[in-house]
Amino acid sequence: MKKDPISPPRHIAIIMDGNGRWAKQQGWPRIKGHERGAESVRAVVRGCREAGVEYLTLYAFSVENWIRPRDEIGGLMKLLRLFLENNEHELHENQIRLRVIGRLGDLPMLIQRRLKKVMAATASYTKGHLILALSYGGRAELVDAMRQIGHKIKDGSLDPDAIDDQTIVQHLYAPDVPDPDLMIRTSGEMRLSNFLLWQLSYAELYVTDVFWPDFREQHLYEAIEAYKARHRRFGDVE
Numbered sequence: 454m455k456k457d458p459i460s461p462p463r464h465i466a467i468i469m470d471g472n473g474r475w476a477k478q479q480g481w482p483r484i485k486g487h488e489r490g491a492e493s494v495r496a497v498v499r500g501c502r503e504a505g506v507e508y509l510t511l512y513a514f515s516v517e518n519w520i521r522p523r524d525e526i527g528g529l530m531k532l533l534r535l536f537l538e539n540n541e542h543e544l545h546e547n548q549i550r551l552r553v554i555g556r557l558g559d560l561p562m563l564i565q566r567r568l569k570k571v572m573a574a575t576a577s578y579t580k581g582h583l584i585l586a587l588s589y590g591g592r593a594e595l596v597d598a599m600r601q602i603g604h605k606i607k608d609g610s611l612d613p614d615a616i617d618d619q620t621i622v623q624h625l626y627a628p629d630v631p632d633p634d635l636m637i638r639t640s641g642e643m644r645l646s647n648f649l650l651w652q653l654s655y656a657e658l659y660v661t662d663v664f665w666p667d668f669r670e671q672h673l674y675e676a677i678e679a680y681k682a683r684h685r686r687f688g689d690v691e
């Protein structure tokens with residue numbers, strides 16, 4: 454049975470890439486690209502609300518990104534803190550729940566505290582879900598899941614022969630979030646860069662050459678239109 458998606462994707466995941474190249478093109482330091490990228494985040498959150506997309510996952514910082522220069526990491530952490538400060542009220546106004554996937558414990562303590570505070574304050578909202586992937590890696594997520602599963606086998610609470618897809622899902626960072634229907638990557642690279650390796654199994658992929666700092670609602674709507682024209686087969690014929 455083929456499935457032509459007439460409704461908008463329920464869950465969009467985005468690899469927000471190209472901030473550095475955008476800045477370089479303007480002759481500015483990389484951090485300027487990250488700064489403007491925060492505006493793009495605001496735009497896609499608005500766009501998802503308008504288009505009726507329930508879940509938005511944004512790849513904001515990967516486990517691999519820790520190898521970047523200290524200055525750049527410091528700048529990104531500062532921007533994250535400012536983003537939380539400046540946008541918390543909009544989450545409340547629009548009843549959007551904030552969540553984080555990734556190794557939260559790797560982040561500076563201050564950022565962890567702020568994130569936990571906003572997550573707790575928005576935990577009861579159901580109108581929209583904004584999921585930030587921070588110190589996130591698809592392999593790290595599976596490693597973390599396997600460790601938990603291993604402990605359960607060891608203490609006798611899980612039978613190895615009972616492990617199925619659902620067992621794995623239950624040990625991911627956000628087990629209740631449906632898999633993304635559409636994955637967008639900006640700035641042209643045709644790779645996953647360790648993003649949501651399990652969850653993207655059947656996602657439709659959309660790559661645009663637009664750099665993340667230039668990405669606005671209109672680009673999001675173009676991606677949604679492209680998604681609607683796809684035929685999702687999920688392994689079936691036709």
Ligand code: IPE
Nearest residue numbers: 469470471472473474475513
């Ligand atoms: C994406 O932009 C932001 C992060 C990975 C934090 P980049 O910083 O990767 O920008 P490019 O890919 O170097 O242009």
Ligand code: IPE
Nearest residue numbers: 468469470512513514515646
């Ligand atoms: C992926 O972008 C990570 C984020 C967008 C946070 P990168 O810029 O780190 O990916 P590569 O290095 O081009 O694969």
Ligand code: MG
Nearest residue numbers: 470471472473
């Ligand atoms: Mg990049």
